[in-house]
């Protein structure tokens with residue numbers, strides 16, 4: 188009896204002494220780990236290699252990643268379809284954390300072998316649309332809904348948001364990103380992160396930094412001045428990291444000034460951690476870079492998705508002393524500190540039961556908030572119940588989002604034809620039937636949609652007789668023009684891609700000459716060159732990639748059920764050649780895999796306003812069905828304050844932008860820059876709202892400039908403009924600082 192008691196007491200004592208994640212300090216946990224456990228902790232365990240990214244010329248081709256799965260200790264399919272898993276050390280209570288994409292919603296497989304249940308997620312609008320809402324609260328709600336789905340489906344860390352600057356309109360992943368302006372990108376990302384993390388799961392803000400093209404993304408060497416890095420390419424990340432504390436950061440594939448981002452100690456340790464105070468861990472992008480030891484030393488703590496080769500290399504480096512143990516220990520500690528916070532570590536049982544209906548409503552609401560009305564001769568809003576001749580494949584096969592890691596396996600998508608019909612519009616039936624038949628016949632020959640490739644039918648050719656026949660039934664035509672966007676490739680400055688195709692132009696002309704009212708709806712991830720389209724139409728709605736409720740949300744705007752309040756987070760140039768980075772996009776002339784950011788700070792509106800070149804639709808521009816008047820602009824020592832009056836016929840919301848002209852501390856600076864913004868509530872016709880716009884941020888000083896001595900504020904006179912767009916300055920004040 189005494190012996191038994193003694194044995195039990197010893198057991199209790201032993202288990203109390205055994206280090207456990209969450210109960211023991213991470214220092215002690217790391218002390219208790221073997222070298223192999225430490226190495227495996229810094230390497231993901233998902234070895235199912237579907238698509239290693241293409242590498243740049245001259246870069247070691249590692250398409251032969253060993254994918255044997257031999258290092259997989261736990262099942263790599265904890266949540267089928269997730270992007271990767273961490274390493275578990277059960278004896279220390281360390282679980283294998285699940286990482287899943289992505290920016291527009293959780294990306295996991297919707298069906299599982301031998302399981303009747305479905306695991307669909309909500310497809311929210313793409314990043315650019317979220318940013319076009321200029322509404323941090325709405326973005327936060329999207330984040331909350333995505334975080335909730337992640338949590339309920341057993342995902343610990345969401346691989347989002349994507350927030351690289353939209354340097355050039357051809358960048359293939361622009362749709363996942365937010366803006367050409369770092370303040371808009373940073374605020375949008377911070378709201379998204381706060382929303383997701385409020386649900387108890389982590390985020391991985393990506394891709395740090397300057398992931399601005401898909402061409403040779405794995406090895407492209409970007410030559411960028413420190414001033415442009417600090418003021419543009421890092422600035423949004425700085426804001427998001429400081430204001431929202433993402434649990435993790437994902438480093439980018441590319442090199443910056445000769446060094447891979449994931450091997451860059453200056454980037455990941457000196458700036459991200461020491462300057463900005465980031466205290467989570469950094470993971471590589473999938474298969475990013477190729478020197479695991481340098482990655483560890485730089486502060487890239489986790490290598491994803493993980494290969495046996497990386498394990499071997501790291502074990503070898505520890506043995507030889509090339510990787511000091513204290514470096515590895517630091518990497519492991521940073522990971523464990525975050526792992527301890529995950530739902531999996533907390534023993535939370537996930538139930539796979541998100542409220543998809545409620546989230547669809549959130550998706551629809553923000554989709555309508557972020558669409559941008561570019562042109563309207565008064566034809567919009569449409570009277571419901573009317574008859575519509577709907578042209579263009581994208582009217583019947585509307586695209587909710589892009590492909591690649593930003594894809595979402597949603598339960599359904601609402602196409603525009605369906606959205607119009609649901610709202611009581613009638614379609615010209617023979618035309619609708621011809622389109623539907625064409626699309627289904629073509630799709631029958633194409634492979635099934637799958638996240639990496641979303642096949643779309645070739646655009647139906649429309650004869651002039653079809654146009655005339657439709658015009659006999661109604662005087663209203665809606666012409667959709669669309670482009671799929673996706674990871675893995677950029678757009679090209681060619682007809683049918685960034686430019687309209689000859690057929691699209693011809694269709695617009697034919698429709699214009701046969702219909703009294705012509706509305707163009709753009710269903711694209713990134714803007715196209717739209718010069719001449721306004722002349723051939725009465726209204727243009729930039730609907731972006733609006734998520735699974737696309738058709739309903741577009742119809743909400745067309746019918747006036749929602750008054751548009753989205754504004755452009757990017758400039759739309761009249762001509763591609765007007766954009767300074769067009770001379771250095773992809774690779775710089777005569778170079779193999781180098782791109783020189785010669786435009787420096789002259790990105791987007793910073794260039795257009797400074798050079799006096801008029802964009803077709805300026806940054807910050809967007810129409811409403813009502814009009815607004817600004818007055819009483821002042822700075823109260825803390826906030827910008829002004830009165831916005833609705834001077835038009837219907838209730839609406841207005842995005843007010845504050846631009847600053849700073850005394851310049853160096854050459855080649857933009858004349859004005861966005862320094863704050865706000866969005867009113869819904870204001871009734873004839874009513875006013877006094878809006879307060881946060882002038883000083885806790886994270887960055889929008890008035891500072893990067894100089895050779897670091898951030899500096901110039902002293903002198905600053906001119907502030909309250910504006911409806913970067914080209915529409917309404918009221919201004921001077922302040923001496």
Ligand code: BGC
Pocket residue numbers: 270288289346393472473592
């Ligand atoms: C993308 C990341 C993504 C990862 C995991 C990579 O190809 O660049 O954005 O999170 O895959 O799917």
